[in-house]
Amino acid sequence: MPRPIPVPDxxxxxxxxxxxxxxxxxxxxxxCDRKQFPPEPECRECGWHFHLSWLETSxxxxxxxxSVTYESRIQAWHPEQPFNNVIIAxxxxxxxxxxxxxxxxxxxxxxxxxxxxxxxxxxxxxxxxPEWRVVS
Amino acid sequence: xAKETGWERNSDPLGIWEHxxxxxxxxxxxxxxxxxxxxxxxxxxxxxxxxVAAQNAMEDAGISPDEVDGIISSAGGQANGQxxxxxxxxxxxFDPPYDSEDGLSHVTAEWLAKQLDLxxxxxxxxxxxxxxxxxGQAAQAIGDGRATVCxxxxxxxxxxxxxxxxxxxxxxxxxxxxxxWGWGLSGQGFTFDQYCRKYGSNHDRMAPFIVQEHKNxxxxxxxxxxxxxxxPFTEEDYLNGRMIAKGLSIFDCDRPVQxxxxxxxxxxxxxxxxxxxxxxxxxxxxxxxxxxxxxxxxDDTEEWTDxxxxxxxxxSGLTPDDIxxxxxxxxxxxxxxxxxxxxxxxGVKRGDAHDFYAGDISLEGPNPLNAGGGNMGTGRMxxxxxxxxMEQLQGRAGPRQVKxxxxxxxxxxxxxxxxxxxxxxxxxx
Numbered sequence: 001m002p003r004p005i006p007v008p009d010x011x012x013x014x015x016x017x018x019x020x021x022x023x024x025x026x027x028x029x030x031x032c033d034r035k036q037f038p039p040e041p042e043c044r045e046c047g048w049h050f051h052l053s054w055l056e057t058s059x060x061x062x063x064x065x066x067s068v069t070y071e072s073r074i075q076a077w078h079p080e081q082p083f084n085n086v087i088i089a090x091x092x093x094x095x096x097x098x099x100x101x102x103x104x105x106x107x108x109x110x111x112x113x114x115x116x117x118x119x120x121x122x123x124x125x126x127x128x129x130p131e132w133r134v135v136s
Numbered sequence: 137x138a139k140e141t142g143w144e145r146n147s148d149p150l151g152i153w154e155h156x157x158x159x160x161x162x163x164x165x166x167x168x169x170x171x172x173x174x175x176x177x178x179x180x181x182x183x184x185x186x187x188v189a190a191q192n193a194m195e196d197a198g199i200s201p202d203e204v205d206g207i208i209s210s211a212g213g214q215a216n217g218q219x220x221x222x223x224x225x226x227x228x229x230f231d232p233p234y235d236s237e238d239g240l241s242h243v244t245a246e247w248l249a250k251q252l253d254l255x256x257x258x259x260x261x262x263x264x265x266x267x268x269x270x271x272g273q274a275a276q277a278i279g280d281g282r283a284t285v286c287x288x289x290x291x292x293x294x295x296x297x298x299x300x301x302x303x304x305x306x307x308x309x310x311x312x313x314x315x316x317w318g319w320g321l322s323g324q325g326f327t328f329d330q331y332c333r334k335y336g337s338n339h340d341r342m343a344p345f346i347v348q349e350h351k352n353x354x355x356x357x358x359x360x361x362x363x364x365x366x367x368p369f370t371e372e373d374y375l376n377g378r379m380i381a382k383g384l385s386i387f388d389c390d391r392p393v394q395x396x397x398x399x400x401x402x403x404x405x406x407x408x409x410x411x412x413x414x415x416x417x418x419x420x421x422x423x424x425x426x427x428x429x430x431x432x433x434x435d436d437t438e439e440w441t442d443x444x445x446x447x448x449x450x451x452s453g454l455t456p457d458d459i460x461x462x463x464x465x466x467x468x469x470x471x472x473x474x475x476x477x478x479x480x481x482x483g484v485k486r487g488d489a490h491d492f493y494a495g496d497i498s499l500e501g502p503n504p505l506n507a508g509g510g511n512m513g514t515g516r517m518x519x520x521x522x523x524x525x526m527e528q529l530q531g532r533a534g535p536r537q538v539k540x541x542x543x544x545x546x547x548x549x550x551x552x553x554x555x556x557x558x559x560x561x562x563x564x565x
Contacts, residue, residue, distance in 0.1 A: 004315035007308035037429055038313045044426075064433070065333065067325025068382035069318055074302045077318035085322035085381070087431055097429045099317035108382065112333065129316050 003076050005124045011039050014054055019128045024118045026096055028055040035093045059118035061088040061098065061132065066110040082107050088116055088132050100132040143276045144269075144422035148443070150450045153419045155279025157564030160407035160414035161271070163199070163400035164523050165192025166358040169515060170394040172294045173240075178230065182293040183239030185396040187251055190287055193398035198411030199285060201252055206259035206283025208274050209245040210266065210290050243291040243396070259283040266290075267397075267518050268549050268556030272420030274401040275558075284406055288399045292517045294392040313430055321389075323431055325381035328470045330434035332383070335487030339383050343374045345493040345505070346387055346469055346512055352499060353513020355535045356524065360393045360515030388469040390511035397519035399526075404564050413530045418544075419452035419559040426553070437552045438486065441478035444548060444555055448479070452559040456480045460541045461528050463521045465549030466510040474552050476505070481546075504538040521547040522558075529562045 008016040015038075018025040027036040029043035031051035042049045066086040072078060083101055090096040102110060103121070115136045120128035145153065167185030178184065186209070194201065229235045238247045244262040248254075259282045263273055267290040274286045307315035314320070332338055350369035353359040361369075369387075377385030400410070407414035425440045427433065449455060456479060464475030473489035482503050484492045497505045508514065508524025525545035527533040533542075548557040 002305055003318070004302075004305050004307035004311065006312035006316055007306050008312070009308070012312060065326050065330040066382075067322035067329055067384070068379075069320065069322045069325075070379045070381060071321075072318050073300050073320045074315050074318055076303075076305055080318065083318060085317065085319055085326065087326055087433075095428045097431055097433070099314065099319055099430065101317055112329075123316060 001076070001080055003123055004074060005127055006129065011041050015039055016127065018054070018056075019120055019130060020126065022120050022128065024057045024059045024130055025054045026057055026090070027052050035096055037096045037098075058091050060091040061116050061118075062091065062094070063087070063110060063112050063114050063116060064089045064094070064097070065112060068108050084108070084110055086110055086132070098130060098132070102134070103131060105134065143273055145272075145276075145420060145451060146422045146424070146447070148447065150421065150447050152453050153451050155275065156418050156452070157416045157561070158404050159275045159278045159401065159417045160404045161399055161401050161417065161526055161560070162407050162410045162412050162414055163193045163195075163197025164526055165189045165194070165196055165398045166519070166523070167396045169358050169360045169363055169517060171360065171364070172296060173394050175296060178234060180394070181234060181240055182291045182394065182396060183233065183243050183247060183251070185394065186243045186248055186289050186291045186398070189396040189398040190248060190252055190289055193287065193400050196412060197400040199400065201254050202256055203285050204254050204287055205256050206274070206277060206286030207245045207249050207254060207257055208261045208263060208270050208277075208286060208288045209243055209248055210263065210270055241293060241295065243289065245289070248287075248289055259286065266550045266556065267522055268547065268558055269422060271399065271401065271417075271522060271558055272422060272556045275417045275420050278401055278403055284403055286401045288401055289396060290398070290519055291396040292393070292519075294394045299392060319431075320381075321384055322381045324468045324470055325383035327432060327434050327437055328383035331470075331473070334434065337487075337490045339385070340375055341490035341493065342388065342469055343371045345472065345497065346374050347371050348497050349466065349506055349510045349513035351509075351513070352507055352536060353509025353520070356509055356514055356520055358395065358517075359509060359513060359520070360391060361513060384468065384470070387512070390467045390516040393515035393517055395515070395517040395519075397517065397523065399522060413562070415526045415529045416561045416564045417558065418454070418561050419448065419557075421447040421451045421557045422555070423447065424554045432553060437474050438478070441474045441552050444475070444557055445478040445480070448546065448548070448557040448559060454544065454559065456483070458544050459546050460543055461504060461507055461525060461538065461545040463506050463508065463510070463525055463545065463547040465518070465521065465551075465555070466506065466512050467516065467518070467550055469512055471552060472506070472510070475548050479546070479548075499536060500539045502540055504540065507533070507536055507538055518549065521549055525558075525560050529560055
């Protein structure tokens, strides 16, 4: 299915480049000792940019809830309806969350609370995006 | 004095508003309500409807255009300037005053002042926010002495096509974090899913609230439904609603309409000479939040709405027991429960909203929630929250007039993450 492809910008390019190396990274402010995702030009807490670095994550998380999309605003997704929209909380910082469609899991049978691991899905030549699979 | 920007009351801790009870709302005016503009009828444009609303508001207040020295309008009611319906421009325009977007897809204060021939306006602002914020802005401007008689117009339009449809395969900007996974209205479904898991509820338990809103809305003359679909809306209708996302059916989403409203806001002193009983503004507060990460969670939602309630009570000096009429926004029906529980109106605590809906929330009973019918009962013009609060306190809500006391009304909208809250009173103290 052709789906919308992320267009990296100056702030997000390191994240998408890391995905292409099958690494899941988030920003880290060394001054605030705070993780940040999605990436931003500055730390939302202290407002400085020069304490921001990138941190590789465990790639593990927990399903904290979901919905099922029956009518999407995004036309490319219409052929896939209905589909799962799942939210993952990162293991080392549950405030940080990610999207997933949980490939292979039947619609509306999402195991909330289950542990998941990141995997990477090629959405176009040369671009991977994070996806997640249930491990327990 | 409020600055040109930064007029919002959003810095904690808030004290009692310095102009509490010194600003009043007097007149209100509405256009009729259509489903969409047909693209041809120049007497049914958003601009034309805004002019009708303004003229009706001035007539209602018993003032002439020459008495108006302030005017505030929204650019069109859609967040972030998003298009109404399909993206239409570039397009062939019409004869003046419809020779640009202004008057068609949005209506600025400047356009209105020119068409209304308001000769004495010294304060003009096209802030572009929602009606709660516009009233708050007017209240602050009046209190600060920037204007004495201010028109606040709120156009909310709908053109051909569907809202916010995305056809691009390039996900740039914020969309890069959501569109590759098809995320959209599922956001409301996700938060609702978290709510139901935390408190043990389900979507069907929203039914009594939505049915009551439709019932109330049928009694408001400008409601889309009162005008065009007056047949009753039943619980069976609700439960059979087509799902948009899990936890969100078509009947939990407000229906876009083409309409405009206008209000006359003035000083409490000046209001005494006008035609209608003044509705005093005891407080306005504003708030804007961002999710801590990618999506708005239930934790975010509860934290934000708690802050909004705290600000409103601190700013007005009131407690939940003082509120006779509570009208929290319902553009997505799930919003209402978050506001209701945060404000603890009628003692409703976190997780209690659906039990509350199952009780008596009728106009005749002790808990007339959204007495005007909200957006679900009237369409997405958002102005019923203001108009109904005014009319209830003025004692002229007609068949919607609540049986209980109607002295203090509170309304908040639009989003749990971005809202204005207004506290109205039938007396200035």
